[in-house]
Amino acid sequence: MSTSENASETTQTAAAADAVEKTEDQWRAELSPAEYHVLRQAGTERPYTGEYTDTHTKGVYQCRACGHELFTSNEKFDSHCGWPSFWSPLAEERVRYIRDRAMGMERVEVRCARCNSHLGHVFEGEGYGTPTDQRYCINSISMKLVPEE
Numbered sequence: 001m002s003t004s005e006n007a008s009e010t011t012q013t014a015a016a017a018d019a020v021e022k023t024e025d026q027w028r029a030e031l032s033p034a035e036y037h038v039l040r041q042a043g044t045e046r047p048y049t050g051e052y053t054d055t056h057t058k059g060v061y062q063c064r065a066c067g068h069e070l071f072t073s074n075e076k077f078d079s080h081c082g083w084p085s086f087w088s089p090l091a092e093e094r095v096r097y098i099r100d101r102a103m104g105m106e107r108v109e110v111r112c113a114r115c116n117s118h119l120g121h122v123f124e125g126e127g128y129g130t131p132t133d134q135r136y137c138i139n140s141i142s143m144k145l146v147p148e149e
């Protein structure tokens with residue numbers, strides 16, 4: 001995917017300057033049906049089926065829709081919940097949060113800050129003993145791991 005938009009203009013905030021906006025038709029054409037379902041329709045892959053659930057490879061996890069760097073292997077931990085889990089994003093501004101009360105309990109959806117694609121949810125206070133006590137429960141199919149050289 002091209003990242004060669006005009007990089008000349010004056011520097012605005014990073015998120016606004018490189019925001020990726022596409023129509024749903026464009027996304028549908030670029031993504032596989034399974035990717036589209038999760039990333040653009042906030043679907044959830046079945047637990048223990050994603051390719052990165054138990055991955056310990058060192059590297060950076062990018063957004064599969066736009067290539068934005070979202071998480072690193074340094075914050076990934078073994079939650080045994082069936083999805084890749086992180087205790088923090090690479091940086092707070094890499095993701096955005098949407099509160100969701102659909103099921104009578106509040107959940108916090110996590111989206112890519114650059115292209116607004118669905119990544120997963122973040123949960124708090126579960127006692128995992130990580131530095132933040134948060135669990136970013138992220139669909140493997142929403143990410144692409146770029147292994148460290």
Ligand SMILES: [Zn+2]
Nearest residue numbers: 063066112115
């Ligand atoms: Zn993205």
